[in-house]
Amino acid sequence: MQSEIKNQLLDSAQALVQSKGFNGFSYQDLSREVGIKTASIHYHFPTKSDLGVALIQRYRTQYIDEVNDIATRSIPLREKLQEMAQMYSKSLQNEGKTCICAAFSGEFHSLPNPVQDELARLIDDGICGVERILESGKSSGELPLQADTAALSQLWYCGLQGSLTLARASKKSLLRDTVEILSGLTLEAV
Amino acid sequence: MQSEIKNQLLDSAQALVQSKGFNGFSYQDLSREVGIKTASIHYHFPTKSDLGVALIQRYRTQYIDEVNDIATRSIPLREKLQEMAQMYSKSLQNEGKTCICAAFSGEFHSLPNPVQDELARLIDDGICGVERILESGKSSGELPLQADTAALSQLWYCGLQGSLTLARASKKSLLRDTVEILSGLTLEAV
DNA sequence: CTTTACCTATCGATTAGTAGATTGTTGGAG
């Protein structure tokens, strides 16, 4: 198990990335929030790149667990998709946080290479997660066997990430509307 | 008409935002690219906030013009949608640039307030632009009159922004696939 | 007596931004 301080640092860093982006916060911000000096943060995460990588790794494993949990639950596919969407809408309502995936992606070419690589894995697993949910709809007969779940899951993931991120600046209910129309298209589609 | 240097500054700043985000570049970077000292840049844009606002304003008017041009052209709706998508895929292929809309949005809570406000307008106009294209498909009979173009245009815009941004980190052809499946769903939908 | 987890103190680089001098151009007034 991770040390308590390390988890607190990751918690704070994650919240900061989700609201301000990776270049939008500093070790000083973390220092203030967690209550240890910036030099001590370097003990846990020698470079900011290390912090970024650890951040994405932890987020990814949490995401996989949550989505797998949703995919295997005994509820209609429509509800599974809504639950997944709720993972995002919760953090959006709570201080307007977007997904760290979209936050990192927007600054892609300013990221340290190890962070870029880790981000690629997060996106892949993100899409796979949605696909696993959609596939569960095939086994249950809610989705036709010939449905292109690979393409659909890409659309879902990109649509979720996009609407989640844009929703903070727009007055429109982008996330809710996107989920609604995607659900409709998915469940009635060919 | 704007001064030549001012346009060069905006050009460079735009490219930098699209690849590294608003917090990912400095006046020093602009100085190197344009060839005037950082102090001289402050003459044209007193603060970085001013630069950000000007950037979005210029981008927005250009976007509106381009999309209106596409919407009124005498080509099938499917081709209109592909042309719009090409606006994005071009800059993606050229040095992996995302839309400044998504770039700014990811860092939302670290942006100066005037930039946040201007960003909101960009997103609104972005969605309206897509809706205008879809509406032109109603007049031509390619889209049923009862099609919910408001919701569809939101989905299109969020999907485009999301896939465009995520595509830089992923090996998947997210943008192309997203456009393809969205075109299919739009043109065959209820 | 080594390791863990913190500290103080400091580093050089970079950040956005300012002050004030110096150019080039332009448009009158004599």
Next chain:
DNA sequence: CTCCAACAATCTACTAATCGATAGGTAAAG
């Protein structure tokens, strides 16, 4: 036509703050 004032656009030089990161010390735990 010439001089001069005004202006726009750039420069040099600087500031205070902040950035990520390092060095070296300390106290406690095993």
